[in-house]
Amino acid sequence: MIAEITAAYEAGKTAYTLAKAISDVSHDVRVNEKVIELQQLILTLQNGVFVAQREIDSLAKAKADSDEQFKAYERWDEEAAGYKLIQLPPGVNVFALRRVEGDTTPPHWLCPKCFMDRKKAFLQKEHRDLSTYHCQNCKLELDPEHHCTPQYV
Ligand SMILES: [Zn+2]
Numbered sequence: 001m002i003a004e005i006t007a008a009y010e011a012g013k014t015a016y017t018l019a020k021a022i023s024d025v026s027h028d029v030r031v032n033e034k035v036i037e038l039q040q041l042i043l044t045l046q047n048g049v050f051v052a053q054r055e056i057d058s059l060a061k062a063k064a065d066s067d068e069q070f071k072a073y074e075r076w077d078e079e080a081a082g083y084k085l086i087q088l089p090p091g092v093n094v095f096a097l098r099r100v101e102g103d104t105t106p107p108h109w110l111c112p113k114c115f116m117d118r119k120k121a122f123l124q125k126e127h128r129d130l131s132t133y134h135c136q137n138c139k140l141e142l143d144p145e146h147h148c149t150p151q152y153v
Pocket of ligand 1 (some may be wrong): 097113135138
């Protein structure tokens with residue numbers, strides 16, 4: 001809770017208590033009626049403070065979510081820079097891993113459809129003897145020529 005919101009709420013609580021104390025010592029009906037009005041206004045004020053705090057919390061969460069999405073976007077850009085779009089015969093597009101000195105990640109292909117959706121999805125052969133590659137995410141099937149295997153670019 002923000003300190004100013006807490007202070008406003010506590011001030012309202014104190015004002016409510018003071019109004020009750022005035023009502024307890026006063027025997028004047030008009031004063032007591034005004035004290036009740038004052039207490040109702042104080043309760044309305046406290047409710048407004050609570051609503052404002054909830055809105056502040058909601059906005060803080062939305063900002064944190066937005067910051068995280070932005071970081072994920074930046075992370076994807078770094079990840080994507082490690083791949084290059086290539087075309088395999090007979091015209092099958094895939095993203096292939098770039099060679100990086102010292103990196104032991106085996107060469108592989110990524111699904112072009114998922115890549116454009118900013119997702120890293122491997123293309124895998126389901127049967128050793130077939131040339132069809134399947135995306136593990138979107139189930140896209142690609143059929144490069146039989147001799148094509150993932151290589152670094
Ligand atoms: Zn895919």
